[in-house]
Amino acid sequence: MAMRFVVIGGGPAGVAAATHAARLGADVVLVERDVIGGAAHLWDCIPSKAMIATGGALSFLERSEGMGLETVNPHIDTLNLSDRLASITSHLENSNNELLQSQNVRIMCGTGKLVGTHEVEVTLEDGAIEVIEADAIMLSTGSRPRVPEWCHPDGERILTTRHAYPPPEIPEHLTVVGSGVTGVEFVHMFTSLGSKVTLIVSRQHVLPDKDPEVAYELEQNFIDRGVKLLKGARSTSIEREGDTVVVKCDDGRIIESSHALLAIGSIPNSDMLNLDAAGVENEWGFIPINDFGQSNVPHIYAAGDLSGKLPLSSVATMQGRKIAEHMMGKTNDQDHRYISYSKAASAIFTEPEIADVGVSQAEAFAHGRKVRVTKVPFSASAKALINDDPRGFVKLISDPATGVVLGGSIVGRHAAELISIIALCVQNQLTVTDLAETLFVHPTLSETLIEAAE
Numbered sequence: 001m002a003m004r005f006v007v008i009g010g011g012p013a014g015v016a017a018a019t020h021a022a023r024l025g026a027d028v029v030l031v032e033r034d035v036i037g038g039a040a041h042l043w044d045c046i047p048s049k050a051m052i053a054t055g056g057a058l059s060f061l062e063r064s065e066g067m068g069l070e071t072v073n074p075h076i077d078t079l080n081l082s083d084r085l086a087s088i089t090s091h092l093e094n095s096n097n098e099l100l101q102s103q104n105v106r107i108m109c110g111t112g113k114l115v116g117t118h119e120v121e122v123t124l125e126d127g128a129i130e131v132i133e134a135d136a137i138m139l140s141t142g143s144r145p146r147v148p149e150w151c152h153p154d155g156e157r158i159l160t161t162r163h164a165y166p167p168p169e170i171p172e173h174l175t176v177v178g179s180g181v182t183g184v185e186f187v188h189m190f191t192s193l194g195s196k197v198t199l200i201v202s203r204q205h206v207l208p209d210k211d212p213e214v215a216y217e218l219e220q221n222f223i224d225r226g227v228k229l230l231k232g233a234r235s236t237s238i239e240r241e242g243d244t245v246v247v248k249c250d251d252g253r254i255i256e257s258s259h260a261l262l263a264i265g266s267i268p269n270s271d272m273l274n275l276d277a278a279g280v281e282n283e284w285g286f287i288p289i290n291d292f293g294q295s296n297v298p299h300i301y302a303a304g305d306l307s308g309k310l311p312l313s314s315v316a317t318m319q320g321r322k323i324a325e326h327m328m329g330k331t332n333d334q335d336h337r338y339i340s341y342s343k344a345a346s347a348i349f350t351e352p353e354i355a356d357v358g359v360s361q362a363e364a365f366a367h368g369r370k371v372r373v374t375k376v377p378f379s380a381s382a383k384a385l386i387n388d389d390p391r392g393f394v395k396l397i398s399d400p401a402t403g404v405v406l407g408g409s410i411v412g413r414h415a416a417e418l419i420s421i422i423a424l425c426v427q428n429q430l431t432v433t434d435l436a437e438t439l440f441v442h443p444t445l446s447e448t449l450i451e452a453a454e
């Protein structure tokens with residue numbers, strides 16, 4: 001009899017695990033209470049990047065003079081923008097559904113929870129309840145925005161990231177609380193869409209976990225675009241006074257704006273999973289996993305944001321795939337590889353874009369590790385001049401003894417695409433010579449990577 005595999009949560013982790021396990025011969029049920037594709041498609045990665053793309057198109061048109069065009073004055077059509085976001089989400093949902101159906105995955109539209117070590121109870125959309133037996137279970141219910149007790153989002157003027165696609169109106173003045181990756185992306189998004197933006201930065205710099213040089217470049221860009229940075233301040237309350245939103249900070253500063261957006265992290269969706277029924281342990285709601293994705297109960301796996309590893313869609317997808325392989329006994333194959341979380345590439349879709357992978361310069365210095373750092377600005381690139389956008393740089397980190405590429409950071413246009421080249425080197429321990437001797441297309445921005453490798 002085929003292995004019976006039940007997946008609760010149909011985001012990137014759930015879809016990848018279900019499809020892959022079915023391909024490997026498992027009998028798979030995928031339980032999803034909302035949209036196949038998950039929060040990633042409905043609220044997080046996709047709509048945010050679609051809005052950023054619209055903002056990018058707008059600022060590009062406003063700067064069109066640099067491309068030899070007459071300047072135009074386009075404006076935002078929020079209805080059209082809403083339709084665009086909905087159509088991208090539904091297109092992706094349909095493709096995922098088709099993919100799952102083509103692999104004979106049974107999709108159950110409902111809410112799942114554990115009721116035993118091998119039993120999952122599903123409350124279907126019509127209220128009916130079904131209990132399904134499983135040989136293996138994967139929990140991939142994702143996370144949701146963290147909302148502190150001092151803030152009560154109303155979805156109209158006090159927003160979480162889930163209310164912003166697009167909000168009922170483009171804010172005249174938006175205060176963004178939180179200066180991590182999500183916060184800075186929203187600052188960029190709304191600045192490009194024409195809002196005046198104030199950013200509350202709890203530390204001395206935005207992106208405290210990133211290379212300081214990279215964070216500095218972004219801050220300069222924000223300042224050039226009129227963003228007001230309030231550094232060293234923590235919000236203590238956000239309240240509405242009519243059409244004004246008042247944000248108070250612990251150092252006594254008060255900001256009045258038309259809207260506020262909270263971007264201070266996420267909490268895991270594990271509270272409704274009834275983990276105790278199967279004895280699954282959690283830490284602050286996250287489910288600790290081993291290298292195979294197993295929880296403390298070996299046939300119950302966890303993946304994606306719920307696993308408390310890197311909260312990235314790309315990581316969730318890879319975890320889902322690896323879990324399907326482990327469950328189907330494929331991890332003994334010679335070519336099986338574990339996920340190396342420290343080699344995951346990530347990007348911040350601001351302007352300029354920021355992307356990094358592997359060891360950073362600051363990290364190497366902090367650990368006293370000898371590294372070779374080469375930095376090449378895009379201003380030396382023909383393609384950057386053709387694009388009328390010479391901002392930013394490529395920084396390549398390698399081992400001085402072996403030449404193996406250890407990491408890199410890119411700031412500039414298409415950084416999120418270009419970083420994949422460095423990620424390939426880091427993952428496969430390629431050297432700077434391997435990179436420098438590859439024949440890239442000319443003229444392209446990727447040639448700057450070759451220069452950094454030479």
Ligand SMILES: Cc1cc2nc3c(=O)[nH]c(=O)nc-3n(C[C@H](O)[C@H](O)[C@H](O)COP(=O)(O)OP(=O)(O)OC[C@H]3O[C@@H](n4cnc5c(N)ncnc54)[C@H](O)[C@@H]3O)c2cc1C
Binds near residue numbers: 009036305
């Ligand atoms: C604003 C924002 C932008 C982001 N942008 C990016 C980006 O550009 N790139 C990137 O890599 N990452 C990005 N991320 C992170 C990314 O969205 C997450 O890491 C990713 O969605 C995690 O995937 P997942 O499979 O764990 O869960 P999710 O995508 O959260 O999906 C979980 C699914 O489980 C379902 N579910 C929950 N409970 C139950 C239940 N009891 N029964 C049935 N179904 C249930 C939910 O409805 C949901 O569909 C972003 C995050 C945010 C907040």
